[in-house]
Amino acid sequence: MVDKNNYDERTPYQLPFPADAQQEIVIPHAIPEDERHWVPQADNVWFRPLCLNRSQGYWMNLLRVRKSGVLSRHRHPQPVHGFVLKGRWHYLEHDWMAEEGSYVYEPPGETHTLVVPEGVEEMITYFQVNGVMCYVDPWGEILGYEDVFSKIDACKKHYEEVGLGADFVQQFIR
Amino acid sequence: MVDKNNYDERTPYQLPFPADAQQEIVIPHAIPEDERHWVPQADNVWFRPLCLNRSQGYWMNLLRVRKSGVLSRHRHPQPVHGFVLKGRWHYLEHDWMAEEGSYVYEPPGETHTLVVPEGVEEMITYFQVNGVMCYVDPWGEILGYEDVFSKIDACKKHYEEVGLGADFVQQFIR
Numbered sequence: 001m002v003d004k005n006n007y008d009e010r011t012p013y014q015l016p017f018p019a020d021a022q023q024e025i026v027i028p029h030a031i032p033e034d035e036r037h038w039v040p041q042a043d044n045v046w047f048r049p050l051c052l053n054r055s056q057g058y059w060m061n062l063l064r065v066r067k068s069g070v071l072s073r074h075r076h077p078q079p080v081h082g083f084v085l086k087g088r089w090h091y092l093e094h095d096w097m098a099e100e101g102s103y104v105y106e107p108p109g110e111t112h113t114l115v116v117p118e119g120v121e122e123m124i125t126y127f128q129v130n131g132v133m134c135y136v137d138p139w140g141e142i143l144g145y146e147d148v149f150s151k152i153d154a155c156k157k158h159y160e161e162v163g164l165g166a167d168f169v170q171q172f173i174r
Numbered sequence: 175m176v177d178k179n180n181y182d183e184r185t186p187y188q189l190p191f192p193a194d195a196q197q198e199i200v201i202p203h204a205i206p207e208d209e210r211h212w213v214p215q216a217d218n219v220w221f222r223p224l225c226l227n228r229s230q231g232y233w234m235n236l237l238r239v240r241k242s243g244v245l246s247r248h249r250h251p252q253p254v255h256g257f258v259l260k261g262r263w264h265y266l267e268h269d270w271m272a273e274e275g276s277y278v279y280e281p282p283g284e285t286h287t288l289v290v291p292e293g294v295e296e297m298i299t300y301f302q303v304n305g306v307m308c309y310v311d312p313w314g315e316i317l318g319y320e321d322v323f324s325k326i327d328a329c330k331k332h333y334e335e336v337g338l339g340a341d342f343v344q345q346f347i348r
Contacts, residue, residue, distance in 0.1 A: 004312075009246050009247065010289065012312065013314065014313055017283060021281055021283035029276070030257065051279045060255055083204065092186035092187075093186050093187050096200045098200065099202055102200065103201040103234070104199065104201075105200075108195065110191070110195070111187040111189075112187065113186055126300075136187070138178075140189055
């Protein structure tokens with residue numbers, strides 16, 4: 001036990017963690033070495049779950065898009081944060097390009113269509129998506145949606161199919 | 175104008191964005207080329223703001239720690255997400271090492287002390303910190319805190335001192 005009159009900034013916390021605290025998630029290679037960790041989402045589009053937060057309704061994931069991939073037009077009622085790990089992409093609705101090493105904040109109310117430009121073999125972006133993605137037609141009529149629960153279901157289905165087992169997704173759920 | 179009976183997944187959204195929507199933030203080189211963008215936080219510890227969200231009380235930033243740097247013992251009442259861009263670090267209170275390319279979810283209730291191990295010249299991690307960081311003694315007594323407002327104030331002070339002007343921080347605030 002550390003002396004209360006003799007500790008410094010490298011003295012660890014001395015008490016137990018709260019009994020009701022969740023477990024942390026530590027994923028050493030977020031870009032996975034096992035191809036099966038990527039969950040198919042659309043043509044040439046995959047996601048890799050990192051945290052599927054059912055208590056607050058958001059998900060942290062890597063989005064991977066390969067050449068000619070498009071993430072369909074969608075609206076976000078809540079903020080999204082992106083950090084580009086590989087390649088580059090843009091939105092049909094904006095003039096800028098999200099290059100490797102970029103950070104992007106997407107405010108609530110955004111409607112956009114993610115496209116990977118010609119010449120890019122692969123892009124990978126770490127995204128936090130809050131609430132819901134509403135897939136829409138060009139005039140904003142809702143065609144479908146995704147939320148943390150549809151993401152969890154997609155993971156269960158895929159991980160069962162590729163032999164990891166539906167329960168493989170449990171490690172990402174909080 | 176696009177024909178309503180003849181559009182595809184690469185047809186952009188056709189309507190204006192909501193009048194009250196915020197502007198997006200796009201930061202092409204999140205790891206800045208201009209050293210002045212790093213805001214000093216403690217000995218050998220700096221942060222680089224990306225999004226300082228005053229309406230929801232969280233901040234997205236890069237944390238940089240150089241050799242012998244320690245991010246003092248602190249407690250998080252809300253979730254934290256980390257993605258290691260460079261180097262590695264660990265918490266005195268856990269056995270795992272956060273290596274380059276790792277994702278870490280820190281649940282509410284965590285109390286920990288971030289240390290960069292010997293041999294690492296520099297680590298940079300992209301963190302989302304929600305709510306507040308409570309700096310604590312080894313028994314959890316609060317010694318100080320940081321929130322999005324203290325981060326904004328630290329940025330204003332630093333950017334004024336290095337000649338970028340206090341208003342330089344405005345681009346990160348939402």
